[in-house]
Amino acid sequence: MQSLTSVIAIAVAATASAASADNVVNLYSSRHYDTDERLYSDFEDATGITINRIEGKADELIARMTAEGKNSPVDVFMTVDTVRITRAKELGLLQSINSDVLEAKIPANLQDNENQWFAFSKRARILFYDKNDVSNPPMTYQDLAKPEYEGMVCIRSSSNVYTQNIVAAMVAHLGEEATADWAEAVVGNFARKPQGGDTDQLRGIVSGECDIAMSNTYYFARALRRDVSGVSDSIDTIGWVFPNQDDFGAHINISGGGVATHAPNRDNAIKFLEYLASEQAQDYFSAGNDEYPVVQGAPLAESVQALGDFKEDDIPLSDIAQNIKTAQRILAQAGWN
Known part of the structure; x- marks a missing residue:
């Protein structure tokens, strides 16, 4: 008779296997804004890649990723502060990636020094x-x-x-x-x-x-x-x-994300992060949620423009x-x- 631990391990492994496919990306996100629905649907329409999303508190998602280990189905982890995205890195839950798109668009002070996470709004x-x-x-x-x-x-x-x-x-x-x-x-x-x-x-x-x-x-x-x-x-x-x-x-505070260490759909995960740096997505971060885009030249919502120009701290996060x-x-x- 199988132990409960064995049954859970088999179930998690099966979930991870099913999570790997050519046309999906699995997202764990602590962003809780209804306006983000447009971000996800636009990405799906543009790429044909379906986003499977689990939302929750950042600490809970980090605990979940840790418990799932190498069998975790998650491809991308997103959160709304430097503290928790750094904690995910320190726990070994994120991996370094190479992306010419992200390197060109995301300012150096708004990304991890080992390319394990990137800011997409601030x-x-x-x-x-x-x-x-x-x-x-x-x-x-x-x-x-x-x-x-x-x-x-x-x-x-x-x-x-x-x-x-x-x-x-x-x-x-x-x-x-x-x-x-x-x-x-x-x-x-x-x-x-x-x-x-x-x-x-x-x-x-x-x-x-x-x-x-x-x-x-x-x-x-x-x-x-x-x-x-x-x-x-x-x-x-x-x-x-x-x-x-x-x-x-x-x-400056940020909303950012990175590719999970054991991402079963790594290429799709990178495509999703690159999409978040696109003009369309950057516009929506501001227009939909009153945030500042991170990409230079991206438009600001009227509500954000009303606050006026300012000098921001450019110390690396x-x-x-x-x-x-x-x-x-x-x-x-x-x-x-």
Whole structure:
């Protein structure tokens, strides 16, 4: 009688075998946007390759890939932050690929230094403020630590990958000791215990709970384009600052993907990634989800254009990823809950 472990192993192997075909690509994605449906259908129409998609939280998908091992059916892993795409790499879940298309179109700082993942859209993490109450908004990330902003700042928790990313970037620019001092001072300026998502930080400004908040640009741009409860009706009261325009620039978060180590349809996986760098797909990242495209010259949605031009931090994301564990330690020591 077969053990349960053997039965599961046989089932996984059978799934992996069935997943390999000339006209499919198997995608694990933590992107949860309904507007991405157009990305997938356009790729299928253009190539005749069917996308078999499983969506879930990034950590759950990473755990699934790890458990499936060499029998995993996944060809492409996509997620929405540097932290988790780097974790997938560190766990050996991604492989290096050669693609002249991706090398030509994706800026060097927005791809892994070993070609294991590439960014396909980006969001700037910037500062927002109440125009009625704040006449001297912070102009840099460092300014959030100033005593004059005591009790005014709303921001996400230390467990959030966006928070970890910005702190890791600060380590890269300022060093560990200076960043630790900064984080402790920012905690002292909290208006409330960190809570909620980026939209909740913007709602905090509208409700009067916060005067200053940090959020990714696409949450605000979305509220410009369509109704977002608790934000859109009072959006004229919210001002924004692209930080650090006189030095390293505004911090960038990404949505990116890579080819799985045991991809049964490797060629199709590369074709899918190359499609995501196409003009059509880049246009849709912006028009459909208020993100910035990564390919130079790709069009911007009106909601994104409304935010204005800015200088972005061009530090390689691979360098920021190396500081994540340091950032996590700094956040814990600062009492950033």
